Amino acid sequence: MGNISIRNAVPDDSEAILAVVHDWWGRPIGSGMFSKFFLAHFSETCLIAKRNDQFGGFLIGFLSQTHMDEAYIRFVAVRPEERSAGVGRALYEEFFAVAAKHQRAIIRSVTSPRNKTSVVFHQRLEFVIEPQEHTIDNLPVQLNYHGREGTDRVLFVRTCR
């Protein structure tokens, strides 16, 4: 699996993230999805992965201020050439450790029902899909998750033991 190291992100990492995010995501991301302020205000839960000494992935997350037992992963991306090598798992496991340190037993994340890789990835990381009234491609989805048309999402939850 090579040499993977994880560290906290800092605001100066935003340039490197913005330089690759559209490519790693596979399409342009909206400006609301990532902003430098995440790194300024959620540094402990925003993580940078290096694999074999190069920038290999990042995770943007936060501890919920409303639900004191929850932490939320906003998004994650791994360099395409480094996929299936454990980088995504390493980022998530570090996030789980930070969440546990803050007594956050519930981890939440969401993905588009079109993103089958993300669905499998979350299931491998022991997330379960929350039941919903609606389905797309046999996946339960919450419609208009972000309050806007076209933002139907699969909702994942993982309860730490």
Ligand SMILES: CC(C)(COP(=O)(O)OP(=O)(O)OC[C@H]1O[C@@H](n2cnc3c(N)ncnc32)[C@H](O)[C@@H]1OP(=O)(O)O)[C@@H](O)C(=O)NCCC(=O)NCCS
């Ligand atoms: C989803 C993503 C982060 C996974 O990162 P990764 O580093 O390739 O994942 P890992 O190698 O750590 O794999 C973790 C587990 O998921 C599984 N997995 C990962 N990609 C998979 C795929 N394409 N098909 C099937 N299983 C897959 C692995 O088999 C592994 O299982 P295991 O650890 O139990 O053996 C990466 O594909 C990515 O950046 N995609 C684009 C951005 C995105 O869709 N982000 C998620 C939505 S926020």
